[in-house]
Amino acid sequence: MAKISENVICVTCPKGCTLIVTRDGQTVIDVENGCKRGKDYAQQELTDPRRMVASSVRLKGGLHPLLPVYTSAPFPKPRIPELLSVLRQVEVKTPVSLDQVILENVLDTGINIQSSREMKEVVE
Amino acid sequence: MTIKEHYDVVVIGSGPGGLAAAISAKKNGAQDVLIIERDIEPGGILLQCIHNGFGVEVFKQDLPGPSYAQRFINEAYQVGVDFLLDTMVLEITRDHRITATSKRYGFLTIQAKAVVLAMGCRERTRAQVRLPGTRPAGVYTAGTAQRWVNVEGYMPGKNFVILGSGDIGMIMARRLTFEGAKVERVLEVMPYLSGLTRNYVQCLMDFDIELQLKHTVKNIIGKKRVEAIEAVAVDDKWNYIPGTEEIIPCDTLLLSVGLIPENELSRQAGVLIDPVTAGPFVDDGFQTNIPGIYSAGNVVHVYDLVDWVTEAGLIAGKSAARLVQNGPQPDAKTIAVKAGENVRYVVPHTLNPDHLADGEIRIQMRVRQPIEAPVWVEVRSGEKLLHRKGEPYARPGEMVTIPLKPALMDEVKAAGELTVAIVKR
Numbered sequence: 001m002a003k004i005s006e007n008v009i010c011v012t013c014p015k016g017c018t019l020i021v022t023r024d025g026q027t028v029i030d031v032e033n034g035c036k037r038g039k040d041y042a043q044q045e046l047t048d049p050r051r052m053v054a055s056s057v058r059l060k061g062g063l064h065p066l067l068p069v070y071t072s073a074p075f076p077k078p079r080i081p082e083l084l085s086v087l088r089q090v091e092v093k094t095p096v097s098l099d100q101v102i103l104e105n106v107l108d109t110g111i112n113i114q115s116s117r118e119m120k121e122v123v124e
Numbered sequence: 125m126t127i128k129e130h131y132d133v134v135v136i137g138s139g140p141g142g143l144a145a146a147i148s149a150k151k152n153g154a155q156d157v158l159i160i161e162r163d164i165e166p167g168g169i170l171l172q173c174i175h176n177g178f179g180v181e182v183f184k185q186d187l188p189g190p191s192y193a194q195r196f197i198n199e200a201y202q203v204g205v206d207f208l209l210d211t212m213v214l215e216i217t218r219d220h221r222i223t224a225t226s227k228r229y230g231f232l233t234i235q236a237k238a239v240v241l242a243m244g245c246r247e248r249t250r251a252q253v254r255l256p257g258t259r260p261a262g263v264y265t266a267g268t269a270q271r272w273v274n275v276e277g278y279m280p281g282k283n284f285v286i287l288g289s290g291d292i293g294m295i296m297a298r299r300l301t302f303e304g305a306k307v308e309r310v311l312e313v314m315p316y317l318s319g320l321t322r323n324y325v326q327c328l329m330d331f332d333i334e335l336q337l338k339h340t341v342k343n344i345i346g347k348k349r350v351e352a353i354e355a356v357a358v359d360d361k362w363n364y365i366p367g368t369e370e371i372i373p374c375d376t377l378l379l380s381v382g383l384i385p386e387n388e389l390s391r392q393a394g395v396l397i398d399p400v401t402a403g404p405f406v407d408d409g410f411q412t413n414i415p416g417i418y419s420a421g422n423v424v425h426v427y428d429l430v431d432w433v434t435e436a437g438l439i440a441g442k443s444a445a446r447l448v449q450n451g452p453q454p455d456a457k458t459i460a461v462k463a464g465e466n467v468r469y470v471v472p473h474t475l476n477p478d479h480l481a482d483g484e485i486r487i488q489m490r491v492r493q494p495i496e497a498p499v500w501v502e503v504r505s506g507e508k509l510l511h512r513k514g515e516p517y518a519r520p521g522e523m524v525t526i527p528l529k530p531a532l533m534d535e536v537k538a539a540g541e542l543t544v545a546i547v548k549r
Contacts, residue, residue, distance in 0.1 A: 009325045013180045014429055016321035017516070033516065051326060052176040054188050055302055056274060063165060065277040068174035070188045077330065084302055098194050116174055117190035 003029065008045060010038045021046075050074035054116065055087050057102060061094040061121050068116035069102050075111055082107060094121040127208055127229055131156045132448045133441070134222055134236035136213050136389065139168025140430050141421020142242030143196035144437025145444070146205045149240070152445035158206045158234070160213055160224055166200070167193035168244060169267070170430065174274045175295050177322075181431035192430060208232075216241075216393040218414050238444035241390050241404070241412075241419040242437065245383040245426050247292075253381050255287075257344030260351075266292040266380040273299055281376030285353050286310045287341050291319035291428065293380025298327035307331075308372050311339040311355055313362060316494050318382075318521050320428060341377065342369060350375055383426045393417060400469040401425040407458060408475035408485045409443030410436060415452055418444050425471050425488075428523055432488070459536060461487060464504065464543035468492045468520070475542075480533040488525050491518040491546045498549040501526045505539030518546050 005022045020032040021042045028046060031039045044050060053075045059067040075083060083106060092102060096119040103113040132154040135142045138161035150157045159166065170178070173189030180186060183195070200207075211226035220236045247265040255263075264280055270292060272278040282305055286293045289312040297307045310328060315338050317324055328335055336355070342364055343354035357368035385403040387395070395404045395412045403424040404412040411418050420440035421433040458474040470489040479485060487503065495518045502512040503526060513526050524546060528536065536542065 009321055011322040011326045013186075014177060014320055014322060016325070016522075018321075051330065052186060054175045056174060056277075058277075064275050066275060068188060068190050068274065070174075070176060070191075080302075098191060116188040117171070117194050 008042055010034055010041050011051075012037045012041045049077040051077050051080065053080055053083060055084060057087055057090040057092060057113075059092055059094065059096070059119060062096070062119040063122055064119075067092055067096060067102075067119055069113050070116050071106075072112040072114055076109065079107060079109070087113070094119050125206060127158075127206075127232060127234070128156060129233070129235060131158045131206075131234060131236050133157045133238045133240060133444045134220075134234060135159045135240040135242055135441075136216070136222075137161065137168065137242035137244055137423070138163075138166035138197075138207065138209075139242060139244050139421065140170060140193065140196065140433045141244065141423065141437040141440075142168070142240065143193070143200050144434040145240040145242055145418070145420045145441035147196065147200050147203055148438040148441025149238075149445045149448075150203045150205055150441075152442045154238075154441075154445040154448050156206070157204075158208060158236075159200070160208045160211050160222070162210070162212045164210045166197050166207055166209065172267070172271045172274045173295075175299070178430050181429065182434055189430075196434070213389060216389050216417070218394045218417070220416055237448045238416045238418065239393075240437075240440050240444055241387075241395070241417065241423050242421050242440075243386045243389060243423045245422040246386045248379070248382040248384060250379060253287075253379070255341055255344060257341075257353075258346060260344070260346040260349050262346065262350030262376045263344060264376065264378055266290070266296045266378045269376075269378050270296055270299070273303060279303060279305065280378075281305065281350075281374075283308055283374040284376045284378055285341075285355075285372055285374045286378045286380060288312060288380035288382070289314075289318045289324070289335060289337075290380035290382065291323050293378060294319050294323040294327040296378060296380070297333050298331060301331045301333070307333050308374050309333075309355065310335045311341065312337050313340045313358060314338070315360075316519065316521070319380075320521060321519075344377060345371070350377055353377055383422065385423045385426065387423060390417075390419065390423070395419070398469065398473065400463075401471065403471075405473045406471060408439075408472045408479055409446075410440035410472070411443055416444075416447055425469065428521065432523070432525075435486075457537075459539060460541040462541055462543045463489065464502075465545035465547060466492045466495070466518075467544050467546055470544050475528075475536075477533055477536040480528065480530045480536065484527040484529050486525050486527050487544060488523055489544055489546070490523055491520055494519045495546070495548055499546050500549050502545045502547065503528065504543045504545065505535070505541070506543075510535050510539070510542070514549065
């Protein structure tokens with residue numbers, strides 16, 4: 001198979017390096033301009049692209065009507081819309097602690113949805 | 125909690141800069157440290173930045189904004205920082221008297237030995253970029269929309285056009301898409317992205333949202349509510365290019381057209397403001413021209429990473445604690461740091477070479493023109509090159525840092541002033 005060289009922007013950290021990725025089909029042969037994490041990112045992006053997903057769920061009894069949540073690990077990119085539909089059905093009650101698991105093993109991915117902050121119960 | 129009349133250090137604002145400054149002041153020996161915050165809870169704008177990407181430098185972790193804030197809020201309470209929430213500071217004087225008003229405590233006067241300004245920055249509005257057209261509902265800054273969507277639970281519209289490729293704008297493009305809205309277009313007047321490249325990839329490219337560089341809004345159309353915007357291509361001098369107009373139907377226009385340090389209180393206190401950064405002139409300990417008044421974070425210059433804001437807060441808090449403990453130091457010989465070739469601005473504006481004995485001093489700057497090729501970041505004394513560092517490229521959207529190492533102390537001392545430059549390798 002023919003070798004292909006292309007530019008890929010790494011989103012692992014805020015540096016946003018432009019990686020020069022040489023690949024043979026789905027196999028990365030060489031990555032220029034990046035760190036160790038960039039090399040892993042290039043291979044992952046080719047075979048199974050993933051992103052950290054942050055959103056919110058409904059909250060009862062807190063200072064605000066929403067609780068921000070995020071994925072415990074990068075989540076498969078093609079399944080993000082499915083994940084968002086699941087989150088729309090969720091409602092939690094205060095008190096909530098930081099990193100409290102809101103949904104375990106969401107959509108059988110092995111990834112948890114956890115709280116991005118603490119939210120105390122508001123006593124009127 | 126009773127609010128005392130006297131504090132060692134009072135910090136204005138509880139965003140990442142203020143939290144770090146207060147924690148650092150306390151840890152470095154200040155006894156009574158108070159944070160005054162106008163919101164009903166501490167954390168600042170991080171609380172509405174629910175996306176990931178925070179803490180890569182400080183925690184080596186990829187955290188959402190509220191998580192990043194929570195770590196510092198918890199630490200501040202733990203080390204015994206006092207918080208005065210839901211309180212608006214009205215005035216700070218050059219001798220550190222603070223007047224404030226609060227629903228709970230009424231009118232307050234507090235005397236501080238040192239003050240740290242950490243008010244952050246504010247978004248540029250429609251009026252500040254002089255957008256033509258009618259004045260219908262549906263024109264908001266990206267940060268306002270972010271607050272509504274992420275904290276208060278309101279959607280500001282269904283079909284969006286975003287003007288400006290700042291990070292908040294791109295992040296909101298993704299967020300609104302997540303919540304079922306359609307983002308029709310992102311327009312950027314400059315020939316390059318104004319936010320981070322990674323946000324272009326994961327916020328726009330991932331969702332097929334089109335970015336048009338060298339484009340702006342020529343007209344806002346709609347009576348009661350935005351009905352469409354007229355986009356237009358511009359030349360290098362931002363003149364409209366006739367014949368390139370396009371009507372884009374939408375119900376909301378978001379503006380992500382820059383942030384300006386919020387320095388009304390600083391000016392009242394007599395703090396001198398750099399016209400380029402719109403923040404105070406500072407030394408390497410983040411002291412302003414007024415002795416005992418320090419400033420930290422986006423109030424000094426707008427950072428692109430919260431991690432650097434935290435770092436600045438830690439330095440400012442430490443400087444404030446030192447002043448409280450040791451009193452004012454006799455005038456040391458400070459050296460000016462100037463923006464040279466292709467550098468728009470540099471912070472700090474002055475530095476005391478003796479401080480290199482305590483560790484490196486980081487000089488931070490923004491490039492004037494982008495260079496998409498390897499560059500040298502140079503520190504010069506007149507014609508003499510003192511220190512340089514290579515970077516793969518230089519972009520106005522991404523701040524450049526060069527550390528001055530303690531080993532350079534003698535050379536820096538001998539220099540009349542330092543100039544920084546960013547040149548092609």
